[in-house]
Amino acid sequence: MDSFLRWAVVAAAMLSAGVTASAQSAFSSKPVHIFVPYAAGGGVDILARTLGDVVSKQWGQSVVVENRPGAGGLVASQALVASPPDGYTLIVVASGHATNPLLHPKIPYDTFKDFTPISLLGSSPNILLVRADSPFKSLGDMIAQARAKPGSLSFAYAGTGTSTHLAGELLKNLAKIDLNAVPYRGGAPAINDLLGGQVAMSFNNGPESIPQLEAGTVRALAVTTASRASLLPNVPSMSETVPGYDTEVWWGLLGPAGMPADLVAKLSQDFVAALNTDAVKARLAKLGASPIGSSPKAFDAKIRADYEKWAPIVKAAGMKVE
Structure with a gap:
């Protein structure tokens, strides 16, 4: 009986160690590749590389960030x-992932069926x-x-x-x-023409706007959230003048369709951590962004909600990308 108990204890310990080792080495056979749909140096690229550095240390495996720009994210x-x-x-991906099927007449995939949402990573207002x-x-002045002179402002x-x-x-x-x-x-050419007086105003993201605000060349009328x-606490939100107004640029992590549920849960947990x-909080702060870290289900709901929200706006504006 004692011999059996000793065998059972050893077997349980081996099983526990095997489970732990399996969890630790889930990504040990080859590097993990993270596609970025935009050129190097932008906000999405910086976020992907910063997160990649952190999770590579968690997994003990290299993470390779690949920039695959083109067609507003369709190529990647x-x-x-x-x-x-x-x-x-x-x-x-950035928030344009949810609106691409509204803008491109022949999108080469199904935005809702061909991806596995993992986590909504962060967001930032435009200005x-x-x-x-x-x-x-x-904003009220503008x-x-x-209203007094329709079509006079650009x-x-x-x-x-x-x-x-x-x-x-x-x-x-x-x-x-x-x-x-x-x-x-x-964004930079847009600001150049704003400074040159060719346009009355410009919508820009945080990294483009902050240096100009600090230099005193521009003034912020409102943030779009x-x-x-938090980065611009003295700047009003758009909704303070226009009730119901709320938009942002967000970033999220996706995988291909068909990923096992336990793998999705692990990836979500690791990237949220x-x-x-x-390190990641500090880098996001420099981009004027805030970390989120959602569940896969919440990120899926966000993508679908954005699609529904923007569909009538895109149609009314006649937006199309050929």
Whole structure:
């Protein structure tokens, strides 16, 4: 009997050790690849690389970030969809992932069926900027002018269907004003024309806006989130003047469709833990962003809610990306 008990204790210990080793070595056979749908150096790229550094140490395995820009994220997303659902290939997407099927007439995948949501990672407001010498001291001033002289004001934004474009169209829709939307190839050229007086205002993200605000060349009329941003506590939220206004740029982690539930749970847990490290929090703060770290179910709901929210706005604006 004693011999049997000793055998049982040893067997239990071996089983426990095997489970622990299995959990620790879930990603030990080869590097994990994270696709980024944009060029190196942007907010999505910085976030992916910062998180990759943290989880690689957790797993004891290298994490390779691959920049695959093109077609507003379609190139990288299509590559992910074609990858095995084994957790070794992931993608960090921005909020445009939810609106791409509204903008592209022939999207090469199903946004809801061909991906596995893992976690909503973080978000950041966009900012409505005017020149420092602009006569508009508040969002209310600008709206009053737009109503008095419909079509007399223009706003700049970076790219059709981007979060900054949608921010402007949502303002037009909710405030019932007529503004001219002027596209640019990026946020920096948009700000250059704002400073040059070619446009009255510009919607830009935090990393583009903060240096100009600190230099005193521009003034922020509002942030686009429902509440004020911690990075700019003295700048009103858009909803303080336009009730119901709320939009942001967000980033999330996806895998291919068909991933096992336990693998998805582990990935979500590990990336949420990484988001709560000081290194990641500090890097996000520099981007004017806040960590979130949601469950897979909550991230799936966010994607679907954004699709439904923006569908009428995109249709009303006649947005299409050929």
